[in-house]
Amino acid sequence: MITxxxxxxxxxxxxxxxxxxxxxxxxxxxxxxxxxxxxxFVNTSEIINSWKKGLRIMAYLQPGIDNNGLKxxxxxxxxxxxxxxxxxxPKQEALNRLKEQMKHQSSLFxxxxxxxxxxxxxxxxxxxxESWQKIDTLAAQLEALPQIDEVEYGQRWVGRFAQIISxxxxxxxxxxxxxxxxxxxxxxxxxxxxxxxxxxxxxxMRLVGATDNFIKIPFYFEGVIQGALGAMIGLAMLYIAxxxxxxxxxxxxxxxxxxxxxxxxxxxxxxxxxxxxxxWLGCFISLKQYLKH
Amino acid sequence: xxxxxxxxxIIRMFHVHHNYGSKKALIDITLDITKNEFVFISGPSGAGKxxxxxxxxxxxxxxxxxxxxxxxxxxxxxxxxxxxLRRKFGIIFQDYKLIPTKNVYDNVALVLEAAGVxxxxxQKKVKSVLRLVGMEDRLKALPPSLSGGEQxxxxxxxxxxxxxxxxxxxxxxxxxxxxxxxxxxxxxxGVHIRGATVIIATHDKGLMxxxxxxxxxxxxxxxxxxxxxxxxxxxxxx
Numbered sequence: 001m002i003t004x005x006x007x008x009x010x011x012x013x014x015x016x017x018x019x020x021x022x023x024x025x026x027x028x029x030x031x032x033x034x035x036x037x038x039x040x041f042v043n044t045s046e047i048i049n050s051w052k053k054g055l056r057i058m059a060y061l062q063p064g065i066d067n068n069g070l071k072x073x074x075x076x077x078x079x080x081x082x083x084x085x086x087x088x089x090p091k092q093e094a095l096n097r098l099k100e101q102m103k104h105q106s107s108l109f110x111x112x113x114x115x116x117x118x119x120x121x122x123x124x125x126x127x128x129x130e131s132w133q134k135i136d137t138l139a140a141q142l143e144a145l146p147q148i149d150e151v152e153y154g155q156r157w158v159g160r161f162a163q164i165i166s167x168x169x170x171x172x173x174x175x176x177x178x179x180x181x182x183x184x185x186x187x188x189x190x191x192x193x194x195x196x197x198x199x200x201x202x203x204x205m206r207l208v209g210a211t212d213n214f215i216k217i218p219f220y221f222e223g224v225i226q227g228a229l230g231a232m233i234g235l236a237m238l239y240i241a242x243x244x245x246x247x248x249x250x251x252x253x254x255x256x257x258x259x260x261x262x263x264x265x266x267x268x269x270x271x272x273x274x275x276x277x278x279x280w281l282g283c284f285i286s287l288k289q290y291l292k293h
Numbered sequence: 294x295x296x297x298x299x300x301x302x303i304i305r306m307f308h309v310h311h312n313y314g315s316k317k318a319l320i321d322i323t324l325d326i327t328k329n330e331f332v333f334i335s336g337p338s339g340a341g342k343x344x345x346x347x348x349x350x351x352x353x354x355x356x357x358x359x360x361x362x363x364x365x366x367x368x369x370x371x372x373x374x375x376x377x378l379r380r381k382f383g384i385i386f387q388d389y390k391l392i393p394t395k396n397v398y399d400n401v402a403l404v405l406e407a408a409g410v411x412x413x414x415x416q417k418k419v420k421s422v423l424r425l426v427g428m429e430d431r432l433k434a435l436p437p438s439l440s441g442g443e444q445x446x447x448x449x450x451x452x453x454x455x456x457x458x459x460x461x462x463x464x465x466x467x468x469x470x471x472x473x474x475x476x477x478x479x480x481x482x483g484v485h486i487r488g489a490t491v492i493i494a495t496h497d498k499g500l501m502x503x504x505x506x507x508x509x510x511x512x513x514x515x516x517x518x519x520x521x522x523x524x525x526x527x528x529x530x531x
Binding site: 001004015200201204205206207208209210211214 | 350352373376377379380382384390391392394395403404406407408409412451455
């Protein structure tokens with residue numbers, strides 16, 4: 001029976017090829033735009049994560065802290081949330097590092113009578129610390145400790161960038177939802193037109209004893225096939241655009257910094273399933289209205 | 294408790310009325326058709342013949358009164374069971390009602406597909422019935438490419454392929470030449486001999502005389518007379 005329904009659906013698509021083509025193209029364009037957003041978010045998230053990996057909080061200590069004070073401070077830092085570990089950098093080591101980094105400007109250190117740098121602690125955060133608010137909170141908690149003079153975490157701008165990306169993501173969700181609804185509406189209308197053009201056939205089917213399901217199932221297949229074809233075409237267009245853009249970006253803007261990735265098989269499969277669901281929903285809506293009468 | 298009379302009845306109507314808006318199409322129809330009967334519904338155009346047939350298979354809802362088909366009261370039938378009710382019928386429509394985009398085979402096979410019959414059996418039955426109506430060599434033809442007589446034969450094939458208990462034919466020979474009409478009539482006689490109840494709506498008196506059977510005469514929506522006409526017998530009432 002399933003083969004029969006599938007055959008009938010393919011037959012119907014072929015017979016109403018113009019209407020079906022319009023639907024498939026509409027679905028594929030919606031999928032293209034929505035997937036382009038997903039692709040953008042996936043890649044920007046990867047970039048931000050790679051930046052986050054290098055993120056450290058530097059806590060500069062008050063001068064004159066004894067060993068007991070230092071021990072107590074280390075315990076307090078470890079007790080804080082989202083702290084993976086830390087590294088104590090005595091001021092002499094900090095100066096040595098600085099000299100090493102600025103060996104070509106060694107004359108700057110020649111007249112130095114005492115070490116101007118404070119002792120410091122470099123704090124590493126757990127990988128789960130994704131929220132910039134959490135990083136800010138941690139920095140504020142550290143700053144509040146009496147042994148700590150100042151807290152610095154470079155790449156604050158990364159946070160701002162991430163916030164902008166979050167806004168984009170919200171816009172993406174809204175657009176995705178709009179495209180989802182618009183596509184369902186278009187599929188529903190196409191199926192309605194197909195049913196309308198075949199109302200006599202549907203009527204004959206009913207008269208010879210066909211159940212509603214017998215009439216409906218091929219239309220559902222039709223919607224699902226439209227969804228699947230639309231997704232495949234949309235994703236193929238996205239892949240072509242991706243290949244073009246990524247090869248130019250790799251060569252030009254950020255050579256060797258990071259590689260752009262296409263959508264993972266799981267996401268591709270999810271998009272395909274959602275697109276098929278859109279086709280099914282479109283059919284469901286128009287058939288429900290039509291067969292009621 | 295079902296009495297012997299009820300057992301042999303396949304269609305019963307009690308004081309049935311049917312209206313199209315304010316227009317009365319059928320008025321107070323009471324009738325009883327027994328199994329394996331050959332029945333003609335006669336009357337002039339607009340007398341209510343087609344409407345009466347439609348009430349049998351719920352092509353129209355009954356406005357008032359009771360209709361029993363093979364023991365099923367149509368007033369109480371749930372929507373879900375209407376397809377099952379319609380499978381009791383093989384319907385030959387006046388305008389054939391063949392699906393123009395489906396070939397001859399698919400048009401006939403549709404009845405069995407809708408009933409959930411297995412593909413292999415469908416092939417066997419469709420080919421067999423198309424052989425019976427003399428259309429076995431036109432399996433792939435589309436209805437618009439066939440003559441009126443050929444289309445009617447396909448309509449007959451579709452009506453009988455599911456071995457229905459009742460055959461309803463609305464003016465089955467109305468638009469056909471004499472030879473084609475004779476073929477159709479012969480096919481219907483064959484189905485009747487094999488046990489089906491055949492009900493033909495027609496105003497063709499010649500058709501009634503050729504076959505013989507019960508004649509229900511409608512006039513302006515009322516059942517005016519119910520008589521029996523013998524084969525080749527010229528009844529005075531007509």
